[in-house]
Amino acid sequence: MVLYKQVVTLLKKEILLEWRSKYALNGILLYVISTVFVCYLSFKTTPPLVWNALFWIIMLFAAINAIAKSFIQESKGRLLYYYQIASPQAIIIAKIIYNILLMILMAVIALIFYSIVFQNVVGDELLYFVAVVLGAISFSTVFTMISAIASKAGNNSTLMAILSFPVIIPLLMLIIKLSKNAMDGLDRSVSIREICVLGLINLIVIATSLILFPYLWRD
Amino acid sequence: MHKNWWKILGAVCVLYTVIGGLLIQVPTLPILHESIRNLYFHVPMWFSMIVLFTVAFINSIKYLSSGNENDDLMAVESVNTGIIFGFIGLASGMIWANFTWGAPWPNDPKLNSAAIATLMYLAYIVLRGSIEEEQKRAKISAVYNIFSYPVMVVLIFVLPRLTDSLHPGNGGNPGFGTYDLDNHMRMVFYPAVLGWILIGIWIMSMRYRIRLIENKRNHIHS
Numbered sequence: 001m002v003l004y005k006q007v008v009t010l011l012k013k014e015i016l017l018e019w020r021s022k023y024a025l026n027g028i029l030l031y032v033i034s035t036v037f038v039c040y041l042s043f044k045t046t047p048p049l050v051w052n053a054l055f056w057i058i059m060l061f062a063a064i065n066a067i068a069k070s071f072i073q074e075s076k077g078r079l080l081y082y083y084q085i086a087s088p089q090a091i092i093i094a095k096i097i098y099n100i101l102l103m104i105l106m107a108v109i110a111l112i113f114y115s116i117v118f119q120n121v122v123g124d125e126l127l128y129f130v131a132v133v134l135g136a137i138s139f140s141t142v143f144t145m146i147s148a149i150a151s152k153a154g155n156n157s158t159l160m161a162i163l164s165f166p167v168i169i170p171l172l173m174l175i176i177k178l179s180k181n182a183m184d185g186l187d188r189s190v191s192i193r194e195i196c197v198l199g200l201i202n203l204i205v206i207a208t209s210l211i212l213f214p215y216l217w218r219d
Numbered sequence: 220m221h222k223n224w225w226k227i228l229g230a231v232c233v234l235y236t237v238i239g240g241l242l243i244q245v246p247t248l249p250i251l252h253e254s255i256r257n258l259y260f261h262v263p264m265w266f267s268m269i270v271l272f273t274v275a276f277i278n279s280i281k282y283l284s285s286g287n288e289n290d291d292l293m294a295v296e297s298v299n300t301g302i303i304f305g306f307i308g309l310a311s312g313m314i315w316a317n318f319t320w321g322a323p324w325p326n327d328p329k330l331n332s333a334a335i336a337t338l339m340y341l342a343y344i345v346l347r348g349s350i351e352e353e354q355k356r357a358k359i360s361a362v363y364n365i366f367s368y369p370v371m372v373v374l375i376f377v378l379p380r381l382t383d384s385l386h387p388g389n390g391g392n393p394g395f396g397t398y399d400l401d402n403h404m405r406m407v408f409y410p411a412v413l414g415w416i417l418i419g420i421w422i423m424s425m426r427y428r429i430r431l432i433e434n435k436r437n438h439i440h441s
Contacts, residue, residue, distance in 0.1 A: 205366075
């Protein structure tokens with residue numbers, strides 16, 4: 001119960017801070033939209049396979065850039081303050097939930113803008129949307145923990161990228177397969193296996209984050 | 220002597236598989252022909268790599284619970300040795316694939332998974348290089364190692380089974396054991412796996428002991 005209250009308070013604080021500055025939100029939105037536009041100007045039209053892959057590559061880089069900030073923007077003094085008033089689990093859960101919300105918002109806006117700019121036919125729109133939401137959740141769970149690790153190791157963005165790529169690739173492969181199934185309009189029973197494996201990996205990642213973060217946060 | 224029996228066993232097994240693997244009769248199969256003998260050298264590399272990475276994983280957990288610097292040293296040396304085995308596995312597999320599948324890097328989920336797993340552990344090495352302070356380096360890299368190990372397991376054992384692969388045992392194909400591996404081959408294959416795992420652990424323990432001695436010397440000189 002205490003944990004729940006702490007998570008809610010921390011989450012409210014994250015959202016409030018974000019709402020006051022709107023720095024991360026506007027930054028990421030502009031990042032996604034200009035990347036989509038750069039892709040549009042370079043590709044003009046895309047075959048379906050490229051359409052899907054390109055969308056996920058844009059999402060991948062936007063997510064890395066967005067979530068890399070989640071531990072950097074906290075000043076050293078403020079982190080010390082959190083450590084006195086909240087448990088490490090509450091901090092990491094609040095960060096993960098906040099990043100999930102941010103990523104879902106970003107993914108939906110990116111998807112809308114992307115499909116307006118690039119004309120493409122998606123066979124099963126609901127399933128594609130599910131794939132996008134699952135992708136946003138997977139990016140958030142993995143990158144939150146990696147950004148905590150990278151922020152302890154001097155915070156350079158190269159490190160964030162090389163640490164997170166190998167870990168995210170298995171998830172990305174599953175997500176691309178799932179969204180390809182949705183594009184081709186295959187029967188939904190075909191994709192259940194991918195959804196289950198994705199859910200399972202996310203659970204493992206969250207569980208290991210909860211176990212490992214307490215070792216990481218103290219200096 | 221009583222402590223070294225496993226080193227002798229490992230050396231004897233590997234020596235036996237080098238001789239036996241090249242001389243003992245193998246079934247004549249289309250496409251594979253004599254290249255099937257590569258099974259004794261290519262597959263044990265992956266077994267050894269997985270065992271070494273598991274040793275690293277266990278030692279990282281031990282480090283986080285005990286804070287003993289030696290556990291961290293053993294974890295990093297296991298990763299170093301495991302990466303070497305991974306590279307040899309990739310190289311021997313590429314030569315084999317070039318003869319049987321027609322290309323050194325066919326688009327096969329197992330190949331890609333193995334390459335990504337290698338990247339993961341190279342990232343671990345880079346992460347260690349980026350932190351100066353010893354205890355901090357040990358702690359953060361242990362956290363990354365434990366975090367990435369379950370993903371590596373999914374990558375190597377689960378994902379290739381979800382898609383079609385040229386490798387046996389994937390995408391609904393039966394494993395090697397069921398039809399290709401006759402009794403003559405088993406006689407060589409199992410000792411080969413055991414021998415290479417033991418050799419891998421031997422190399423790791425030697426590197427670990429060298430690091431211990433280096434540490435001791437640094438303490439004396441400073």
